[in-house]
Amino acid sequence: MDFRVIADNFSFLMLQGLIGFGSFAGGTLRLALPAIVLGFLLGTFIGLARLARLSWVSVPAKIYVEFFRGVPLVMVIFWFWFIIPTLLGRSLPEYFVALTAFVIFEAAYLAEIVRAGIQSVPRGQVEAATATGLARGPMMRYVILPQALRNMIPALLTQFIVLLKDTSLASIIGYVDLTKAAQIVNNREIRPFELYLFIAVIYWLCSYGMSSYARRLESTGQSAV
Amino acid sequence: MNYQFAWSVLWSGQTGAWLLQGVLVTLQISALGWLVAVVLGILAGAARTAPIALLRWLAAAYVEFFRNVPLLVWMFFWYFGTPPLLPHAVQEWLLDHSAEFWAGVCALGVYHGARFSEVIRAGIRSIPKTQFEAAVSTGLTVFQAYRLIILPIALRLIIPPATNETLNLLKNSSVALTISVAELTFQTRQIETYTAKAFEALAAGTLIYLALCLAIAAVMSQVERRVAIPGMIARGPSGEL
Numbered sequence: 001m002d003f004r005v006i007a008d009n010f011s012f013l014m015l016q017g018l019i020g021f022g023s024f025a026g027g028t029l030r031l032a033l034p035a036i037v038l039g040f041l042l043g044t045f046i047g048l049a050r051l052a053r054l055s056w057v058s059v060p061a062k063i064y065v066e067f068f069r070g071v072p073l074v075m076v077i078f079w080f081w082f083i084i085p086t087l088l089g090r091s092l093p094e095y096f097v098a099l100t101a102f103v104i105f106e107a108a109y110l111a112e113i114v115r116a117g118i119q120s121v122p123r124g125q126v127e128a129a130t131a132t133g134l135a136r137g138p139m140m141r142y143v144i145l146p147q148a149l150r151n152m153i154p155a156l157l158t159q160f161i162v163l164l165k166d167t168s169l170a171s172i173i174g175y176v177d178l179t180k181a182a183q184i185v186n187n188r189e190i191r192p193f194e195l196y197l198f199i200a201v202i203y204w205l206c207s208y209g210m211s212s213y214a215r216r217l218e219s220t221g222q223s224a225v
Numbered sequence: 226m227n228y229q230f231a232w233s234v235l236w237s238g239q240t241g242a243w244l245l246q247g248v249l250v251t252l253q254i255s256a257l258g259w260l261v262a263v264v265l266g267i268l269a270g271a272a273r274t275a276p277i278a279l280l281r282w283l284a285a286a287y288v289e290f291f292r293n294v295p296l297l298v299w300m301f302f303w304y305f306g307t308p309p310l311l312p313h314a315v316q317e318w319l320l321d322h323s324a325e326f327w328a329g330v331c332a333l334g335v336y337h338g339a340r341f342s343e344v345i346r347a348g349i350r351s352i353p354k355t356q357f358e359a360a361v362s363t364g365l366t367v368f369q370a371y372r373l374i375i376l377p378i379a380l381r382l383i384i385p386p387a388t389n390e391t392l393n394l395l396k397n398s399s400v401a402l403t404i405s406v407a408e409l410t411f412q413t414r415q416i417e418t419y420t421a422k423a424f425e426a427l428a429a430g431t432l433i434y435l436a437l438c439l440a441i442a443a444v445m446s447q448v449e450r451r452v453a454i455p456g457m458i459a460r461g462p463s464g465e466l
Contacts (some may be wrong), residue, residue, distance in 0.1 A: 070392075070438040071431050072399035074410050079431075082423035086228050161293070168295035172403055179297055192305035200294040200302060207293040 005191040006198045017181030018202065025095045026176030032164045035102040039163070040156070042103060043110025048140075050115050061111070068108035073169055077101045081173045098170035106163055113159060117152035118144060157214035161207040168203075178202060234420040235429050247412030248433060254329050254408060255398045259391060261334025266341025267380075271371050273342065274349045284342065291339035296400050299336050304328035304404040329401035337394045344390055348383035349375055381452045388445040392438050399434075409433060 006013075012022070020027015049061035068076065080101040085091040121144050129139040171180035182195045189195070234240055265287075272284035291299070304325055308316050319327065352375060360370035402411040413430035417423045 070435045072396040074399040165295035168297040196302040196306045203294045
């Protein structure tokens with residue numbers, strides 16, 4: 001065992017792999033952060049659609065959620081990797097393919113979180129809002145969603161951790177994230193044990209840090225905002 | 226878009242056999258990984274609630290380390306990282322006996338074991354403490370109380386979340402393609418490579434995964450109904466929100 005390989009390639013692994021500064025369009029965080037934000041936006045629409053009274057709105061949303069929750073993420077990534085070039089007639093950069101796949105896939109899981117969050121708001125709030133004369137739209141916007149969002153925060157953080165770990169799968173289409181960066185270094189240095197253990201520790205630091213924060217929010221019942 | 230659909234690629238030539246083989250390998254690696262995961266999960270889950278601090282600490286360390294690192298990294302770690310540390314004879318043996326498959330089983334089992342243990346811990350926590358106290362007061366040792374009273378109840382209570390976790394494991398077995406285990410996703414890609422019919426190949430793979438997931442969910446809900454403890458599980462149409 002020789003951990004000098006980590007010190008020698010530290011800046012490549014961290015800057016290129018984890019954050020995304022460097023000669024490759026890569027980076028774990030550069031993929032995970034936009035993916036969670038866009039996925040949450042799409043997930044909110046789908047989650048709201050699932051709660052809609054009109055069945056032609058709620059049924060497609062339910063099918064969307066059930067479909068993507070029944071298919072492996074690897075499969076979804078391959079779908080976009082192969083289908084986008086066929087549809088557009090030209091290939092797109094890995095970053096774009098990976099981001100699209102993650103947003104579409106995670107939206108299914110985030111939609112369930114949004115739905116659970118909205119359903120966690122007590123019924124009396126809806127009744128009180130209706131009694132004050134609010135229409136359904138403003139009621140959602142000013143009464144339900146602000147409370148629901150607050151209830152969702154621990155689950156959203158947990159989902160972000162899942163997403164952060166899942167971004168490692170973007171490496172299978174050649175996206176240079178932390179895992180791919182370790183593979184690149186390993187191809188040159190042949191130090192698999194040290195390198196993979198090192199990135200395991202980095203992933204662990206990121207997700208354990210966030211999950212303890214989420215747990216603290218959950219146990220104190222306090223909200224971050 | 227000028228894509229020519231040719232669904233016949235899925236059953237002409239070798240592709241049908243490839244898909245079937247892929248399904249078999251997926252089921253094999255998932256089943257073995259599941260066994261490892263359940264055993265580790267029960268041990269770690271029980272240890273995390275045990276009245277012995279060292280056990281709790283060890284189990285927590287295992288769970289927190291393994292579930293917070295991506296499965297893909299574990300695949301690489303077990304497949305590329307650990308064999309060089311093993312004795313030479315073991316390395317030789319592994320090379321002859323599909324090392325990638327066993328690395329995949331290890332990765333899936335150890336990763337999902339950590340996740341299973343959380344499910345089992347939650348199940349044990351949901352049992353009133355008085356059950357444990359009553360068991361110990363009848364003269365059972367702590368180990369006996371877990372084996373005869375706590376675990377049999379907890380394992381039946383956790384069937385819904387455990388089913389969820391089982392489906393996750395099945396879907397995650399697709400990650401094993403990165404260490405060239407010839408499972409379903411791997412075969413799907415192989416068909417795509419040989420026939421250049423991406424859409425058909427991916428559709429076939431996707432539908433098979435969906436069918437497997439639905440089948441497992443259906444079987445488990447039957448099991449759940451059969452082993453339900455009357456009065457302990459509120460289930461039915463009102464159970465779903």
